[in-house]
Amino acid sequence: MIGRYGTDELYTFLLYLYVILLCADILIHHWLLSILVVLEFTLLFYRVFSKNKKRRRRENEIYLKIREKLLSPFSSWKRQWKDRDTLIYKKCHHCKTTLRIPLPIKRGIKHVTCPKCKRRLTVLCLRKVKVEIFSKDGKRKK
Ligand SMILES: [Zn+2]
Known part of the structure; x- marks a missing residue:
């Protein structure tokens, strides 16, 4: 060879x-x-x-x-699926940049600023961060 x-x-x-x-x-x-x-x-x-x-x-x-x-x-779909528990992916209407927004604690409307064109965007968050509450003895509260 x-x-x-x-x-x-x-x-x-x-x-x-x-x-x-x-x-x-x-x-x-x-x-x-x-x-x-x-x-x-x-x-x-x-x-x-x-x-x-x-x-x-x-x-x-x-x-x-x-x-x-x-x-x-x-490849972007794969990355979005991997980050689905922590991030929201949203495309800016003006410059088409994909924004990575952390999931909020409460569901609802969230305002973010595009880092590229500096315009404010309104994002409707239907998901929220999963918060588990544990008691002092380590058991999960319901
Ligand atoms: Zn933008």
């Missing part, structure tokens, strides 16, 4: 695609799928054993840029 390109993120994606195509070919038995499986397999090995590292790196960069663009909306 000295002087060869090896594996990268695009290789991993193509490998998963190859496995999916192979399974589909086994189930469906269509000539077009069989050709795609052979082409995919050839492409996989061509990229791994290629000596033109500069071109393979460029292909991988293009793949990473496309993946980033396609998956970027989902």
Whole structure:
């Protein structure tokens, strides 16, 4: 493998695609799928054993840029789901900045200032911080 390109993120994606195509070919038995499986397999090995590292790196960069663009909306959803117990995410109407507002103790209307355009926003908070009250002996009060 000295002087060869090896594996990268695009290789991993193509490998998963190859496995999916192979399974589909086994189930469906269509000539077009069989050709795609052979082409995919050839492409996989061509990229791994290629000596033109500069071109393979460029292909991988293009793949990473496309993946980033396609998956970027989902990454913010993932972050919002993770912070759902502590934060509210609200978009500013004027500058489209996403604000991270801590959950209030009481439900209701809250006024916040956008850090980018300095305008005041009114946010309706329907959720609140979960506060658990414990008695002196450590038991949870109801
Ligand atoms: Zn703003």
